[in-house]
Amino acid sequence: MKGRASLVGAGPGDPELLTLKAARLIAEADVVLYDKLVGAEVLALARPGARLVDVGKRCGRHSMxxxxxxxxxxxxxxxxxxxxxxxxxxxxVFGRGGEELESLREAGVPVEVVPGITTALAVGAALQVPLTHRGVSRSLTMLTAHNHADALPEHDWAALARGGTLAVYMGVRTLPLLTARLLAAGMAAATPAAAVQNATLPHEQRLFGTLGDIAAQVTAGGGDGPTLVLIGEVVGMARRDALGDTALHEAA
Ligand SMILES: C[S@@+](CC[C@H](N)C(=O)[O-])C[C@H]1O[C@@H](n2cnc3c(N)ncnc32)[C@H](O)[C@@H]1O
Structure with a gap:
């Protein structure tokens, strides 16, 4: 029998955010190689006898x-x-799926790709923040704040500071530098910002602030769960009554 591979997005954590196609492929697979952020409820969809292999990748920390x-x-x-x-x-989306795809193509192994809900979309939905909104934001930029050298990568800060919504992945460690770059490029310190840790999971934690203070709030909040930072005027539309302006360590 000829083998094949499926590169499948598992979504941000909540198993209900898995696509039907992803669920079917997980249930059919002989082998499931999964990242740290994939939860037990998703893995439970695998058939008895399937090999489940934790390849341990999380937020730039690679055990394999x-x-x-x-x-x-x-x-x-x-x-x-x-x-x-x-x-x-x-x-x-910051998943290194492209490298796996290239390796499989080069080897002539049939491969399909199944999209998953990327964190920025899940965070927008969780906070009830439309990522684009007529008259407020005409663009969404997904950017990484972490490069191979564990440092803030270069971006076109002036372009980013001009407006639109920014979704910052892998940004906890470099957030002070990133926000300083945006401020220096002319983005207003009062621009609304939010940080969401463990989005869509039962222990999700939220912080609301501004471009000027979100980095300090995240640092004070602690916690080492995956965190996405949203910056932009649309964040001012967030529904806050679920958890309120709660520091990461205080949130329910
Ligand atoms: C290596 S990237 C993977 C991104 C993933 N492919 C996606 O589409 O969301 C890891 C980063 O994604 C974000 N992330 C992933 N899952 C998250 C979650 N449940 N809550 C908050 N941020 C998350 C964080 O910024 C984390 O540092």
């Missing part, structure tokens, strides 16, 4: 190198197995 993961997918697929490579959010 990307090349080793690529090789593992190939090894299983070449052995005739259906491999589901299950990734948090969407495989093609």
């Amino acid at each position: 190198q990307q090349e080793a993961i690529n090789r593992l997918i190939l090894t299983h697929a070449r052995a005739g197995r259906h491999v589901v490579r299950l990734k948090g959010g969407d495989p093609f």
Whole structure:
């Protein structure tokens, strides 16, 4: 039997945010290689006897190198197995899905890609913040605040500061620097901002602030769960009554 691979987005955490297609592929797979952020309820969809392999990637911390993961997918697929490579959010948004895709294509292994709900979309929905909104924001930029050297990557700060909604991934460590760059590029300190940790999970925690103070709030809040930061005028539309302006460590 010829093996194959599916690069599947698992969404941000809430199992109900999985697509029907993702659920079906997980249930059919012989092998599921999953990241740290994929929860037990999602993995429970795998059939009895399927091999579940934690490849341990989370937020730039890699317990298995990307090349080793690529090789593992190939090894299983070449052995005739259906491999589901299950990734948090969407495989093609800061998910290194492209590298896995290239490796599979080069090896001639049939591969399909199944999108997942990326965190920015889930956070917008959770906070009831429309990421674009007529008269308020005409664009959504998803950016990483973390590069290979564990530092803030270069961006066109002037363009980012001009408006639109910014969704910052992997930004906890470099947030003070990132917000300083935006302020220096002319973005108003009063621009609304929010940080959501463990979005869509039962222990989700939210912080609301401004461009001027969100970094300090996140630092004070502590916690090492995955966190997405939204910056832009639309964040002023957030529904706050669920948890209120609560520091990360105080939130329910
Ligand atoms: C390596 S990136 C993976 C992004 C993922 N492919 C996606 O589409 O959402 C990891 C970053 O995604 C964000 N993230 C992923 N899951 C999250 C969650 N449940 N809550 C908040 N942020 C999350 C955080 O910014 C985290 O540092």
